[in-house]
Amino acid sequence: MSAVFAQTDRELWLLTARDGEQVGGLITTCVAQASIVPELPRVLVGIARHHRTWELMTAAGAFALHLLAEAQLDWVWRFGLQSGRDLDKFFRLSWTLSPHGTPILAGAAGWLDCRIETAWDAGDRTVFLAEIVAEACLMPGRVLTMNRVLQLAPQDILQRLKVCRLQDAATEAAMIAQWRQTRSGA
Numbered sequence: 001m002s003a004v005f006a007q008t009d010r011e012l013w014l015l016t017a018r019d020g021e022q023v024g025g026l027i028t029t030c031v032a033q034a035s036i037v038p039e040l041p042r043v044l045v046g047i048a049r050h051h052r053t054w055e056l057m058t059a060a061g062a063f064a065l066h067l068l069a070e071a072q073l074d075w076v077w078r079f080g081l082q083s084g085r086d087l088d089k090f091f092r093l094s095w096t097l098s099p100h101g102t103p104i105l106a107g108a109a110g111w112l113d114c115r116i117e118t119a120w121d122a123g124d125r126t127v128f129l130a131e132i133v134a135e136a137c138l139m140p141g142r143v144l145t146m147n148r149v150l151q152l153a154p155q156d157i158l159q160r161l162k163v164c165r166l167q168d169a170a171t172e173a174a175m176i177a178q179w180r181q182t183r184s185g186a
């Protein structure tokens with residue numbers, strides 16, 4: 001972990017996507033507003049290619065981003081610590097489809113419905129630039145951030161977060177190394 005990034009805090013986002021009957025989602029902190037033009041809102045997200053949700057959003061060309069309140073802390077564990085390949089992350093959650101057909105979870109503090117405009121391969125992850133086509137801000141106020149999640153997480157979850165992070169880092173390190181090798185050989 002960079003000592004510089006350790007001085008910062010980031011919002012946690014829950015990203016959802018749908019390909020036909022298949023729905024999925026994950027937690028991401030790699031999200032940035034990417035336009036200052038009020039009538040042309042855009043966002044950048046970085047999602048690792050080995051995640052199930054990457055497959056869904058790439059197939060759909062669309063995704064939704066949800067901001068979470070503290071009341072949705074358990075969604076961080078549900079969506080961020082296990083893969084949708086192994087279980088149905090939407091089980092018993094209430095959700096609807098956005099006008100563009102992406103799952104929107106009921107109760108989130110706010111959401112952005114996004115259509116992918118272009119994407120760049122960065123080895124471990126793909127950086128997606130998307131147009132925001134609809135949004136809602138339902139509970140303005142304090143939203144969940146990485147530092148707050150670390151304060152609120154029970155010990156066993158902190159351990160699972162650590163293990164998942166180490167596993168993802170190992171997978172992503174190999175992908176970055178392979179990508180760099182391909183580029184240096186080109």
Ligand SMILES: Cc1cc2nc3c(=O)[nH]c(=O)nc-3n(C[C@H](O)[C@H](O)[C@H](O)COP(=O)(O)O)c2cc1C
Pocket residue numbers: 012024025026027028029030046047048049050051052053054076079080081082083084085125146161168
């Ligand atoms: C706090 C936190 C932040 C995360 N940030 C990212 C991120 O920025 N990009 C990413 O690709 N995965 C990120 N992840 C990992 C995915 O959310 C996680 O591996 C998820 O289980 C993948 O699910 P899927 O296979 O169903 O898509 C994060 C996880 C946590 C817990």
